[in-house]
Amino acid sequence: MTEDATPWMDAELEPRERARLLVAAMSREQKIAQLHGAMETIDIYAVSAEAAQGEGGLDAVADQFRVERHVDGIEELGIPRFRITNGPVGVGMGDGTPSPPATALPMAIALAAGFDPELARDYGGIIGAEAATLGQHVLEGPGVCLHRTTIAGRNFEYFSEDPYLSGVMGVEVTRAIQAQDVIAIGKHYVLNDQEVERFRTSVEIDEDVLRELYLLPFEMLVKDAGIAGIMSAYNRIRGVYATENRPVLTEILRHEWGFEGYVQSDFWSTRSAAPSLNAGLDHEMPDAKWLNEQNITAALQDTSLEIETVDRALARRFTQMFRFGVFERPYAPGEIDAAAHGAVSRRIGSQTAVLLKNDGGLLPLDPAVASVAVIGQSTFVDEACLGGGGSSKVIPLYTVPPVEGLRDVLEGLGSPAEITRVMVEKDLSNLGEARQAAEWADVVVLMAGHVATEGADQPHASLPDGQDRMLAELLAVNGRSVVVLKDSNPVLMPWIEAAPAVLEVWNQGAEDGHVVADLLFGVVNPSGKVPTTYPRSEDDTLYAGRPERYPGTDEGDGYPVIRYSEGRRMGYRWFQSEGNEPLFGFGHGLSYTSFELSDLVVDAPDGVAAPVTVEVSITNTGQRAGAEVVQVYAGIPAEGQPPKRLVAFAKVQVEPGATERVRLTIDPGATHHPLSVWDHTARAFRTVTGDYTLYVGTAADSTPLTTTLRGAASGG
Incomplete structure (x- = not known):
C-alpha cells in the first residue's frame, strides 16, 4: 500500500483518529483476527488444577507449555505483531519460547511493605525498561486485588490488604512502566482475591463495600495513572462472569471513571462472544476460543452483536497501541543491564x-x-x-x-x-x-x-x-x-x-x-512495614468457621458462592472491629534505632470540606540513621465504618538525634476518597455529618497522637 492508502500511519494524527482510520480500512475477517491472541489452545490452568498438587506444582506445568503471548500482525495494514508479557513481579512469561530471562525482583507484597512511592517508581521502572528492551509492548501488571485472606495464592502478586496503600503502589508502578512506552494492564478486575475455584466462584458483595475497598485501587489506576489496559478476572461477580459484567466493565470503568483504554481477558476467562463484547470486553487472550470467526460471524448474523461493537473494541486497543508507539517501533530486542538492575x-x-x-x-x-x-x-x-x-x-x-x-x-x-x-x-x-x-x-x-x-x-x-x-x-x-x-x-x-x-x-x-x-549485619537498617496483618491464630481471621465467606458454599446454583458478609471489616479493620489483637498489626515494623512522634498540628479551617494538612515532628532517639513511616488514619462517623482507615503516609529518613518535620495532606477530593463513604442512592462518594477522628502514629494499632475534625454532609 502507498502512504496515501494508509493514513493511520501518519504519526501527526491523534491516536484515536489513527485507530478510527485503521478500523475503517479493515475487512470483517481482519477485524475478527485482531480480537484475540494467537496462541495454540492449551488450557494450562485446567491442566494445572491437578498438576499443581504434584511435584513442582503449577510451575511444572508451565514449563511444559511456554506461552507465546501475542497477537498476530497484519502486514498489508502495517499492524505489527503485538507482544505481551506477564510482569507484576518482573518480566515473566512473554512472547518467546522460552521466555527471555529478566531481573527477578522482590514480590509485590514486599514492595508494599516499603511504604514508599519512590521505591514503587524504581520497581516499575525496572519492569518497564526490561519489557521494552526485550521488545515487548504490553506488561500484564500491576495487580491490585486485596489480601482478603492471608492464604490466597496470588497475594505475592498483589500489594496489600489496604486499598489506599495498594493504589499508591500500583499508580507509581504503572506510571513508571508506561514512561517506557510499555502498556500496563491493571489486574484482575475485580474480586479475584482467592484462587479456590477461581473459574467458577461467584462473589456476593454489597455495593458500598465494593466501592470503598475492592474497586478503589483500580479507580486510582485509571484516574491517577492513566493506565492503558485493564485485565478482567476469572470469577463471577453477583452471578455474572467478570468478562460479561457490563456494570463493572462499562458503567463503572468507563462511564463513571472515564477509562479510555482497553479491557483484555485473563487467560481463558472469556466465556462468550457477543455477551462479552457487548459488556465491554475488548480483547480475548491467549487464543480465539470465543472471539473467533465462526462465533462472531454467527452473532453478527443473528444481530446479538453489531459490527460497530467490534469496531469499538478494536479502536480502543489500537488507540493505546498508537499512543505508545507500537506501530513505529521495530522489533529489536536488546540486552538487559543485569548488574545495574540487580543493584x-x-x-x-x-x-x-x-x-x-x-x-x-x-x-x-x-x-x-x-x-x-x-x-x-x-x-x-x-x-x-x-x-x-x-x-x-x-x-x-x-x-x-x-x-x-x-x-x-x-x-x-x-x-x-x-x-x-x-x-x-x-x-x-x-x-x-x-x-x-x-x-x-x-x-x-x-x-x-x-x-x-x-x-x-x-x-x-x-x-x-x-x-x-x-x-x-x-x-x-x-x-x-x-x-x-x-x-x-x-x-x-x-x-x-x-x-x-x-x-x-x-x-x-x-x-x-x-x-x-x-x-x-547492619549494612542496611530495616524500615519495612507490615502491609497485611499477621493473625495470632486462624481462629482470629474473618473466615474462621464461616465457609460462606471462604472458601464458599454451593447455594443451589451449582457453583461456589463466596459472600463478603464481613463488609468493610477486612484486614486491620477486621481485627480492630472485633477487638482481636493481631500478632503483628498493619503498619508494624521495627528498626535498629528508635523514633518518637510529637507536636501534632492539623490545619483544617473548612473541616473535611477542603484539604486537611497534618504536620508532626519525628525524632530519631537512637544511635543509627534510619527511616520511619508516619501513618495517618481516619475514623469516619458513619454507621458500618470500621474504627480506622489509612488516609496518608510518608516514609522519612532521620539522622541520629535529629528531628524532621513531616507534612501530609488529606484531600477529600482525591481519587481514594479518604474521608468519604459510598452513597448508593446518589451513586457517589460523600462526606457525612459528625466528628472525624485523625489518628497519627507508626502502625494501625500504634497511633498515640489524635485530633478531631468536624464534618458536614456533602454530595461528592
Whole structure:
C-alpha cells in the first residue's frame, strides 16, 4: 500500500483518529483476527488444577507449555505483531519460547511493605525498561486485588490488604512502566482475591463495600495513572462472569471513571462472544476460543452483536497501541543491564524487609562473630528465593544464594566469621545434625518460609513441611538465633515467644543472599512495614468457621458462592472491629534505632470540606540513621465504618538525634476518597455529618497522637 492508502500511519494524527482510520480500512475477517491472541489452545490452568498438587506444582506445568503471548500482525495494514508479557513481579512469561530471562525482583507484597512511592517508581521502572528492551509492548501488571485472606495464592502478586496503600503502589508502578512506552494492564478486575475455584466462584458483595475497598485501587489506576489496559478476572461477580459484567466493565470503568483504554481477558476467562463484547470486553487472550470467526460471524448474523461493537473494541486497543508507539517501533530486542538492575533490586529489597521482633537488640549481628550457622530447608538456604509460582514466574538473569551473599557481605566488612550451612530435609530426618550445628555456632540464622503459586490457595496459614517444628526445636538450642522468614504472605508463628529476633524478608528474588546479609549485619537498617496483618491464630481471621465467606458454599446454583458478609471489616479493620489483637498489626515494623512522634498540628479551617494538612515532628532517639513511616488514619462517623482507615503516609529518613518535620495532606477530593463513604442512592462518594477522628502514629494499632475534625454532609 502507498502512504496515501494508509493514513493511520501518519504519526501527526491523534491516536484515536489513527485507530478510527485503521478500523475503517479493515475487512470483517481482519477485524475478527485482531480480537484475540494467537496462541495454540492449551488450557494450562485446567491442566494445572491437578498438576499443581504434584511435584513442582503449577510451575511444572508451565514449563511444559511456554506461552507465546501475542497477537498476530497484519502486514498489508502495517499492524505489527503485538507482544505481551506477564510482569507484576518482573518480566515473566512473554512472547518467546522460552521466555527471555529478566531481573527477578522482590514480590509485590514486599514492595508494599516499603511504604514508599519512590521505591514503587524504581520497581516499575525496572519492569518497564526490561519489557521494552526485550521488545515487548504490553506488561500484564500491576495487580491490585486485596489480601482478603492471608492464604490466597496470588497475594505475592498483589500489594496489600489496604486499598489506599495498594493504589499508591500500583499508580507509581504503572506510571513508571508506561514512561517506557510499555502498556500496563491493571489486574484482575475485580474480586479475584482467592484462587479456590477461581473459574467458577461467584462473589456476593454489597455495593458500598465494593466501592470503598475492592474497586478503589483500580479507580486510582485509571484516574491517577492513566493506565492503558485493564485485565478482567476469572470469577463471577453477583452471578455474572467478570468478562460479561457490563456494570463493572462499562458503567463503572468507563462511564463513571472515564477509562479510555482497553479491557483484555485473563487467560481463558472469556466465556462468550457477543455477551462479552457487548459488556465491554475488548480483547480475548491467549487464543480465539470465543472471539473467533465462526462465533462472531454467527452473532453478527443473528444481530446479538453489531459490527460497530467490534469496531469499538478494536479502536480502543489500537488507540493505546498508537499512543505508545507500537506501530513505529521495530522489533529489536536488546540486552538487559543485569548488574545495574540487580543493584536496584538489592536496594528495594533491603528497604522492604520488616523487622518483626528484636528482643535484647540481638540484631544487627556483630561482623566480628566467629561462626554463623545457616539452617533451613533447601528452598530457603540453598538458592535465592525467587518465589511466585505460575505465569508470573521470572526466569532470572542471575541469582545470589544465601551463603554466597553472606560471604560477600562479611568479606566486605572484614569479618573472620566461618559460615556453616545445614540443609534440613523436608521430613526433618536430619534434624539432629541441625541441632548440633546450632549448638556449636556463635550465631544461628534459621531460614524458613513458603513460596505461593497462582492457581491454588494455601491449605492453611502455617509454614509447610514441618518448619514450625524445625524452628521450635532449633530455637531451644541456641539463644542467639535469628529467624529469617522468606514468605509470600503472612504466616502463623507458634514458636514466636522462643525467637529473640524475626526478620521478614519475603521472597526476595535474585539478590536474596546480599539483601539478607546486608540486613542481618547492619549494612542496611530495616524500615519495612507490615502491609497485611499477621493473625495470632486462624481462629482470629474473618473466615474462621464461616465457609460462606471462604472458601464458599454451593447455594443451589451449582457453583461456589463466596459472600463478603464481613463488609468493610477486612484486614486491620477486621481485627480492630472485633477487638482481636493481631500478632503483628498493619503498619508494624521495627528498626535498629528508635523514633518518637510529637507536636501534632492539623490545619483544617473548612473541616473535611477542603484539604486537611497534618504536620508532626519525628525524632530519631537512637544511635543509627534510619527511616520511619508516619501513618495517618481516619475514623469516619458513619454507621458500618470500621474504627480506622489509612488516609496518608510518608516514609522519612532521620539522622541520629535529629528531628524532621513531616507534612501530609488529606484531600477529600482525591481519587481514594479518604474521608468519604459510598452513597448508593446518589451513586457517589460523600462526606457525612459528625466528628472525624485523625489518628497519627507508626502502625494501625500504634497511633498515640489524635485530633478531631468536624464534618458536614456533602454530595461528592
